[in-house]
Amino acid sequence: MIKIWSMKKNEEAAAKRKPKTSAAQIRVQKDLTELDLPSTMQTNFPDPADLLNFTLTITPDEGMYKGGAFKFSFAINTNYPHDPPKVKCAQTIYHPNVDLEGNVCLNILREDWKPVLNLNSVMVGLQYLFLEPNADDPLNKEAALEMSKNRDQFLQNVKMSMRGGNIKGVQYDSVLVR
């Protein structure tokens, strides 16, 4: 057998024994404690001992979704950051890039995810969807079509949906900030 131990450079190197904390767990701790969120975004941990499952509430202070509070669930698996966090909208909302099941069309949550991105990037990306909805990448086709064809009607629909209104037979959740 090769003598590996003698390759250890010095005592200091030998002392570098790492804890049993998983890489995913350390990374999530680092991501969360270094979040730099504006006042329009807030995290909530149903179980503060569980850092892997939490919600994010976005309350845009400008744009067409101003006045609403939008809730997203985050679920992080043990293969983070190789795998992106799983993010879903917890409410039924009227938005071109969010479907009625809560799926979100945000490139960094799927095809463009890289381990160098972090939870902060995902959260900022989500908030951006409310400031600049993107009709070119629709998940809610009706909403996207309305947005590009008839912007006034779209704005009205957004307002109505946020109050818990019904648009074309779909009942939306009331998301107004009380």
Added chain:
Amino acid sequence: MASQPNGTSTDWPGRYYHIDQVLNTPGPRTDPAFLAGDGVKTFLRNQAKILVIGAGGLGCEILANLALTGFKDIHVIDMDTIDISNLNRQFLFRQKDVGQPKATVAAEFIMKRVPGVKVTPYFGKIQDKDDDYYLQFNLIICGLDSVEARRWMNATLVNLVDPENPESLKPMIDGGTEGFKGQARVILPTITSCYECSLDMLNKPTAFPICTIANTPRLPEHCIEWASVLEWPRVHGDKKMDTDDPDHIGWLYKIAAARAAEFKIEGVTWSLTQGVVKNIIPAIASTNAIIAAACCNEAFKIATSSAAYLNNYFMLIGTDGIYSYTFEHEKRDDCPVCGGEALEMTISSEMTIEQLIETLVEKQDIQIKKPSLSTPTKQIYLQAPPQLEKATRPNLEKKVSELVPPGGEVTVTATTLPFSLSLRISYST
């Protein structure tokens, strides 16, 4: 062949004639510690204990190679059972074995075919085994197909390294193949770069934008993803999709085929559906053979010191002709598994968490600002977000000794640290 050191009845004359050419005399590149002749042969054939992880495409090749080069005490772990689609390349299995555990069948086949070799199978997960289990081996070879299993094995072996016990450092040889591409590497935990160090080199699995899947499908894969990513959760709610369940694949295939018909897309088949949802990349037998050979060559060199071993990354690209490249992948200082700093701290058993944090902040040599602390099982104090800060604030007044056992580990993260710092706490009183 009177020089044969271990005269068991199975070692007929000339059995290891070719291998002994390498082991009988030192060469220009052999390690000074190389014990030419009986010394090295006894170690290889009577003492070395090697663990093979995975008994699939690579595993079958690895087991055969090891047995034939003279390793006699081989253990193998695999959690899978044999599928009919394995038989074209996993040559230790026959049609009658379909449904049986891979590890068990592979072990029996090798033992029947190569006399004197003991192969001990374990049908289960690598995660079932504890540190003591892994400590019994001299070497570990991985022929795995998942990133997750490799990360677990790598982290386990890095964590196993105990400064007080040289035997705790287990070389890991990792092989991997994907179609015509492959890699073989030697990882000496805590010394060379580890698997986690190179995580950003991985090709990411092909993912399609969810909006394309939802609105403008153009490929059969788009239709299959539509069925699995959007329709499955919509129709089945929280029920988990099992990609090994033929009924589930059948359902996805039916939905995807209907979608394909609607958009006039051709090419949705049962096997493509299975391939897409299980992320199957066709396995090539010859790629497995090359990579397994490279891995076993390294195992042999490391076990015998008969030649310089790979430092530390060999890649093979066989997509256009044959290209290979060997380089030293560097260790990353900010690697979450093998990088970062470790500090031994001896503190008073009366010291509070708040005092510990102050001590860390004041330490000139580490330059920490706003550290967050946790143990492997719980959070001690998190600086943010506000809710978690508030939830962990009561711990500030507690004694460190109430939360961390003697010799226990504390993980510290902070913006000023590249990744994390681990503290090993012992108490002076």
